Amino acid sequence: MNRVEHNGKFRRRHMKWMSKRFTFVIIPDANQSVKRYSVPALVFILVPALAVLLAFCAALFISLNAGNANKVHHLKNQLTSSQAGFEEQLQSKNKEISALEEDLLALSAQAEQFEDKISAVTKLENELKAIAGIEDATVRISSGSAEAEGGQGGEEIELEADFSSGATLADKTMKSFSDMTLQIDAMLPSLESTKEAFLNYQHILDITPSIWPTESKKITSTFGVRSDPFTGRAALHSGVDFGGDRGDPIYAAADGVVTLSERGYPHGNNIIIDHGRGVKTRYLHLNERLVEVGDSVKKGQLIGELGNTGRSTGPHLHYEVIVNGENVDPMPYIKEDREDQ
Numbered sequence: 633m634n635r636v637e638h639n640g641k642f643r644r645r646h647m648k649w650m651s652k653r654f655t656f657v658i659i660p661d662a663n664q665s666v667k668r669y670s671v672p673a674l675v676f677i678l679v680p681a682l683a684v685l686l687a688f689c690a691a692l693f694i695s696l697n698a699g700n701a702n703k704v705h706h707l708k709n710q711l712t713s714s715q716a717g718f719e720e721q722l723q724s725k726n727k728e729i730s731a732l733e734e735d736l737l738a739l740s741a742q743a744e745q746f747e748d749k750i751s752a753v754t755k756l757e758n759e760l761k762a763i764a765g766i767e768d769a770t771v772r773i774s775s776g777s778a779e780a781e782g783g784q785g786g787e788e789i790e791l792e793a794d795f796s797s798g799a800t801l802a803d804k805t806m807k808s809f810s811d812m813t814l815q816i817d818a819m820l821p822s823l824e825s826t827k828e829a830f831l832n833y834q835h836i837l838d839i840t841p842s843i844w845p846t847e848s849k850k851i852t853s854t855f856g857v858r859s860d861p862f863t864g865r866a867a868l869h870s871g872v873d874f875g876g877d878r879g880d881p882i883y884a885a886a887d888g889v890v891t892l893s894e895r896g897y898p899h900g901n902n903i904i905i906d907h908g909r910g911v912k913t914r915y916l917h918l919n920e921r922l923v924e925v926g927d928s929v930k931k932g933q934l935i936g937e938l939g940n941t942g943r944s945t946g947p948h949l950h951y952e953v954i955v956n957g958e959n960v961d962p963m964p965y966i967k968e969d970r971e972d973q
């Protein structure tokens with residue numbers, strides 16, 4: 633028996649079973665008639681198959697539902713944790729913002745202090761200019777507060793400031809700093825010229841006779857018309873006489889160059905120092921001369937010894953100040969002790 637033959641036989645037998653019908657007989661009671669139900673054989677296959685299918689669908693539904701619930705739970709968890717993350721981030725950002733706001737306030741306060749300092753420096757420079765007798769020729773960029781003379785200025789910054797105006801404060805601070813940069817830029821050349829003027833001023837001070845040429849401050853004869861100690865006749869005393877001991881130090885009254893250093897009569901040992909600008913000083917009747925013609929001398933430098941040489945009645949220094957060739961009263965040129973200068 634070959635395979636095809638066998639399959640054909642099986643199918644035929646199977647079809648035969650499917651077309652069969654089963655008859656159920658129900659006998660409810662002896663008196664009642666018997667009920668018959670005829671059911672095709674196919675029902676015995678379809679009903680269990682449907683039951684199995686139904687059970688499978690139910691299982692699938694339950695498992696899918698459970699999966700979804702799980703997913704929802706997971707998403708909820710995720711949402712909660714990311715919400716916590718966001719809150720944490722928000723808190724840390726808020727902290728950063730607070731720190732930045734504090735920095736801004738500090739910076740703004742610093743800008744004000746800086747402005748005050750620039751004002752103070754400007755004021756100081758103007759005072760220096762006034763001392764040195766310089767006109768304020770430079771135009772200064774003023775940012776309001778600089779104009780307030782001696783002002784302890786600036787607006788107060790509330791530490792609990794409303795930060796809706798934070799941008800305004802930042803802008804204001806930024807502008808303050810850029811203004812100050814301009815101010816400093818304008819200051820530099822001005823300070824440079826003030827420095828030059830001061831160096832010049834210092835030079836003029838250095839070359840202007842201003843100190844006592846002797847240790848002793850005993851004035852034995854003043855400048856002007858007096859009776860001549862030798863002739864008794866009225867004569868112009870062309871300098872001031874300082875009493876002292878022979879050998880006492882004699883100092884240069886200002887920076888200058890020695891243009892005369894000689895011994896003669898009636899001046900005895902005498903020295904002339906040229907200080908420039910038409911001003912000379914002369915020191916007469918010295919015991920010793922300690923500088924030569926051509927020497928540069930500094931204010932307060934030892935140039936000789938007090939003496940009694942030439943036409944002199946005793947040890948003293950005859951001191952002259954000559955301005956543009958004319959003898960003037962030396963007293964206005966003696967203002968400082970040597971130690972003071």
Ligand SMILES: [Zn+2]
Nearest residue numbers: 871872873950
């Ligand atoms: Zn004299």
